[in-house]
Amino acid sequence: MATSHASEVTMRRNPVLVLLWLWVCVIPPVHGADSEVLKPRVPLDQIAEARTWTNPVPAAPDNIEQGKTIFHGKAFCVTCHGRDGKGLGEIEGLRGKLPRNFTDKAWQAARTDGELFWILKNGSPGSDMASFIPLVLTEEEAWHVLLYVRSFSGK
Protein backbone atom coordinates (compact mmCIF):
# COMPACT_ATOMS: atom_id res chain seq x y z
CA MET A 1 0.00 0.00 0.00
CA ALA A 2 2.24 2.70 -1.29
CA THR A 3 -0.20 5.60 -0.77
CA SER A 4 -1.09 4.98 2.86
CA HIS A 5 2.55 4.43 3.67
CA ALA A 6 3.32 7.75 2.01
CA SER A 7 0.67 9.65 4.04
CA GLU A 8 1.87 8.06 7.27
CA VAL A 9 5.33 9.36 6.54
CA THR A 10 3.94 12.83 5.78
CA MET A 11 2.05 12.82 9.09
CA ARG A 12 5.15 11.77 11.00
CA ARG A 13 7.30 14.41 9.42
CA ASN A 14 4.85 17.27 9.58
CA PRO A 15 4.95 19.04 12.96
CA VAL A 16 1.93 21.15 11.99
CA LEU A 17 -0.22 18.03 11.67
CA VAL A 18 1.04 16.75 15.00
CA LEU A 19 0.20 20.06 16.71
CA LEU A 20 -3.22 20.05 15.09
CA TRP A 21 -3.82 16.54 16.38
CA LEU A 22 -2.77 17.60 19.89
CA TRP A 23 -5.06 20.62 19.78
CA VAL A 24 -8.09 18.68 18.59
CA CYS A 25 -7.71 15.55 20.69
CA VAL A 26 -5.82 16.53 23.82
CA ILE A 27 -6.37 20.16 24.80
CA PRO A 28 -10.18 20.61 24.81
CA PRO A 29 -10.94 18.00 27.54
CA VAL A 30 -8.55 19.79 29.92
CA HIS A 31 -10.53 23.03 29.68
CA GLY A 32 -13.90 21.38 29.06
CA ALA A 33 -15.27 21.57 32.61
CA ASP A 34 -14.75 25.33 33.03
CA SER A 35 -16.11 26.40 29.69
CA GLU A 36 -19.20 24.22 30.27
CA VAL A 37 -19.95 26.13 33.50
CA LEU A 38 -19.36 29.52 31.85
CA LYS A 39 -21.72 28.87 28.94
CA PRO A 40 -24.80 31.11 29.26
CA ARG A 41 -27.83 29.36 30.80
CA VAL A 42 -30.41 31.89 29.57
CA PRO A 43 -31.66 30.98 26.06
CA LEU A 44 -30.14 33.18 23.37
CA ASP A 45 -33.47 34.71 22.34
CA GLN A 46 -34.03 36.02 25.89
CA ILE A 47 -30.54 36.85 27.09
CA ALA A 48 -30.35 40.43 25.76
CA GLU A 49 -33.51 41.35 27.65
CA ALA A 50 -32.44 39.53 30.83
CA ARG A 51 -29.13 41.45 30.82
CA THR A 52 -31.01 44.76 31.06
CA TRP A 53 -32.52 43.81 34.45
CA THR A 54 -30.60 45.28 37.37
CA ASN A 55 -30.86 44.58 41.10
CA PRO A 56 -33.06 47.32 42.64
CA VAL A 57 -31.96 46.33 46.17
CA PRO A 58 -28.74 48.03 47.33
CA ALA A 59 -25.91 45.71 48.46
CA ALA A 60 -26.11 46.98 52.06
CA PRO A 61 -25.10 44.58 54.86
CA ASP A 62 -28.66 44.21 56.24
CA ASN A 63 -30.01 43.37 52.75
CA ILE A 64 -27.28 40.74 52.22
CA GLU A 65 -28.17 39.36 55.67
CA GLN A 66 -31.84 39.07 54.61
CA GLY A 67 -30.71 37.20 51.50
CA LYS A 68 -28.66 34.85 53.67
CA THR A 69 -31.70 34.08 55.83
CA ILE A 70 -33.71 33.16 52.72
CA PHE A 71 -30.81 31.09 51.31
CA HIS A 72 -30.65 29.03 54.50
CA GLY A 73 -34.36 29.08 55.24
CA LYS A 74 -37.49 29.08 53.13
CA ALA A 75 -35.75 28.73 49.75
CA PHE A 76 -33.45 25.84 50.90
CA CYS A 77 -30.72 26.91 48.41
CA VAL A 78 -28.20 25.70 51.00
CA THR A 79 -29.22 22.06 50.54
CA CYS A 80 -27.65 22.03 47.07
CA HIS A 81 -25.28 25.01 47.00
CA GLY A 82 -23.81 24.38 50.46
CA ARG A 83 -23.02 26.64 53.43
CA ASP A 84 -19.75 27.64 51.77
CA GLY A 85 -21.48 28.27 48.40
CA LYS A 86 -19.23 25.75 46.68
CA GLY A 87 -22.08 23.70 45.27
CA LEU A 88 -21.69 20.53 47.26
CA GLY A 89 -24.61 20.71 49.64
CA GLU A 90 -26.26 17.96 51.62
CA ILE A 91 -28.40 16.43 48.88
CA GLU A 92 -27.10 13.08 47.67
CA GLY A 93 -27.60 11.64 44.22
CA LEU A 94 -27.87 14.85 42.21
CA ARG A 95 -27.85 13.77 38.59
CA GLY A 96 -26.12 15.48 35.74
CA LYS A 97 -25.02 19.08 36.26
CA LEU A 98 -23.64 19.93 39.70
CA PRO A 99 -25.01 22.93 41.62
CA ARG A 100 -23.05 26.07 40.82
CA ASN A 101 -19.96 26.93 42.85
CA PHE A 102 -20.60 30.57 43.79
CA THR A 103 -16.98 31.12 44.86
CA ASP A 104 -15.84 30.66 41.23
CA LYS A 105 -14.70 34.17 40.28
CA ALA A 106 -14.69 33.45 36.55
CA TRP A 107 -18.32 32.36 36.77
CA GLN A 108 -19.28 35.41 38.86
CA ALA A 109 -17.72 37.67 36.24
CA ALA A 110 -19.40 35.85 33.36
CA ARG A 111 -22.97 36.48 34.62
CA THR A 112 -25.04 39.66 34.95
CA ASP A 113 -27.52 40.03 37.83
CA GLY A 114 -30.32 39.90 35.27
CA GLU A 115 -29.23 36.49 34.02
CA LEU A 116 -29.23 35.12 37.58
CA PHE A 117 -32.68 36.58 38.15
CA TRP A 118 -33.89 34.85 34.96
CA ILE A 119 -32.67 31.54 36.45
CA LEU A 120 -34.62 32.13 39.67
CA LYS A 121 -37.73 32.76 37.54
CA ASN A 122 -37.31 29.90 35.09
CA GLY A 123 -34.82 27.44 36.57
CA SER A 124 -31.87 26.21 34.53
CA PRO A 125 -33.34 24.01 31.78
CA GLY A 126 -32.01 20.45 31.80
CA SER A 127 -30.74 20.56 35.41
CA ASP A 128 -31.94 20.20 39.02
CA MET A 129 -32.01 24.00 39.41
CA ALA A 130 -35.76 24.69 39.61
CA SER A 131 -37.79 27.87 39.25
CA PHE A 132 -38.36 29.71 42.58
CA ILE A 133 -40.35 32.80 41.52
CA PRO A 134 -43.26 33.07 42.26
CA LEU A 135 -43.96 29.83 44.13
CA VAL A 136 -41.24 30.11 46.77
CA LEU A 137 -39.89 33.65 46.42
CA THR A 138 -41.30 37.05 45.57
CA GLU A 139 -39.20 39.06 43.09
CA GLU A 140 -38.00 41.25 45.94
CA GLU A 141 -36.86 38.27 48.00
CA ALA A 142 -35.10 36.86 44.93
CA TRP A 143 -33.08 40.08 44.51
CA HIS A 144 -32.09 39.85 48.21
CA VAL A 145 -30.93 36.25 47.83
CA LEU A 146 -28.91 37.22 44.74
CA LEU A 147 -27.06 39.84 46.81
CA TYR A 148 -26.06 36.96 49.07
CA VAL A 149 -25.02 34.80 46.07
CA ARG A 150 -22.82 37.69 44.88
CA SER A 151 -21.23 37.99 48.34
CA PHE A 152 -19.51 34.61 47.78
CA SER A 153 -17.26 36.24 45.19
CA GLY A 154 -15.21 37.53 48.12
CA LYS A 155 -15.53 41.22 47.26
Ligand code: HEC
Ligand atom coordinates in the same frame (compact mmCIF):
# COMPACT_ATOMS: atom_id res chain seq x y z
C1 HEC B 1 -32.15 20.81 44.13
C2 HEC B 1 -30.86 21.45 44.19
C3 HEC B 1 -30.83 22.98 44.07
C4 HEC B 1 -31.46 23.91 44.86
C5 HEC B 1 -32.40 23.68 46.06
C6 HEC B 1 -31.04 25.21 44.36
N1 HEC B 1 -30.19 25.05 43.30
FE1 HEC B 1 -29.31 26.54 42.25
N2 HEC B 1 -28.45 25.19 41.02
C7 HEC B 1 -28.59 23.83 41.12
C8 HEC B 1 -27.90 23.20 40.00
C9 HEC B 1 -27.81 21.70 39.73
C10 HEC B 1 -27.36 24.26 39.23
C11 HEC B 1 -26.54 24.14 37.96
C12 HEC B 1 -27.43 24.32 36.77
C13 HEC B 1 -26.68 24.40 35.48
O1 HEC B 1 -25.50 24.05 35.43
O2 HEC B 1 -27.30 24.83 34.50
C14 HEC B 1 -27.73 25.48 39.90
C15 HEC B 1 -27.38 26.74 39.43
C16 HEC B 1 -27.68 27.92 40.07
C17 HEC B 1 -27.25 29.22 39.63
C18 HEC B 1 -26.35 29.50 38.44
C19 HEC B 1 -27.03 29.59 37.11
C20 HEC B 1 -26.05 30.08 36.08
O3 HEC B 1 -26.38 31.03 35.37
O4 HEC B 1 -24.93 29.56 35.99
C21 HEC B 1 -27.74 30.12 40.53
C22 HEC B 1 -27.55 31.64 40.51
C23 HEC B 1 -28.47 29.40 41.52
N3 HEC B 1 -28.43 28.04 41.21
C24 HEC B 1 -29.09 29.96 42.61
C25 HEC B 1 -29.87 29.26 43.51
C26 HEC B 1 -30.61 29.90 44.59
C27 HEC B 1 -30.55 31.38 44.92
C28 HEC B 1 -31.31 28.92 45.21
C29 HEC B 1 -32.31 29.08 46.32
C30 HEC B 1 -33.38 30.03 46.00
C31 HEC B 1 -30.97 27.66 44.54
N4 HEC B 1 -30.09 27.91 43.52
C32 HEC B 1 -31.46 26.41 44.91
C33 HEC B 1 -29.26 23.14 42.11
C34 HEC B 1 -30.04 23.71 43.08
